[in-house]
């Protein structure tokens with residue numbers, strides 16, 4: 001057995017899944033002197049050159065126990081080590097040496113609209129990851145959500161020395177409606193709580209993300225779509 005960190009296609013949680021099977025499918029990058037290495041170390045199970053192999057692995061999510069199939073790329077050395085350790089101990093934590101080429105079922109992707117500025121999208125992904133990955137606390141997620149909002153305000157041309165004045169500035173310039181303004185302040189307050197008190201519940205983080213999605217849809221996605229349509233109808 002070995003473990004590999006995956007995002008489960010069933011429950012969508014990032015976890016160290018347990019894999020019990022590893023079967024070679026084909027050599028993807030043969031290395032010319034791999035055969036020589038094999039001749040020089042005929043008794044070693046682990047030194048066989050550095051061919052890259054594609055291999056199939058079959059395992060189970062440690063959160064929901066549902067099965068996952070992987071197609072991975074792995075060095076022949078490591079492939080053999082995994083197999084020999086499996087025989088020797090029945091267990092081996094070597095999954096980090098495998099790179100995943102395909103996963104079935106696939107995990108849900110975090111949807112980023114291409115109209116969102118890069119820094120907005122990056123913080124959005126961080127906030128979203130905190131809802132799925134136990135390594136990040138909900139407070140960290142809430143801080144990322146606040147940073148996402150702040151970057152969005154800046155990208156919309158807000159001026160002011162802090163988030164309070166930036167949000168109000170955009171509302172005064174009618175870039176955002178009063179409803180969006182009030183919700184943006186709510187995100188700001190939840191972010192402050194997370195940053196200064198270290199607290200944010202999972203429900204609060206999910207609400208922040210849901211609001212940010214609406215905010216970004218209204219301020220970036222829809223204007224971008226309208227602009228694209230206007231250009232295509234006038235040319």
Ligand SMILES: [Zn+2]
Nearest residue numbers: 008011061064
């Ligand atoms: Zn799962």
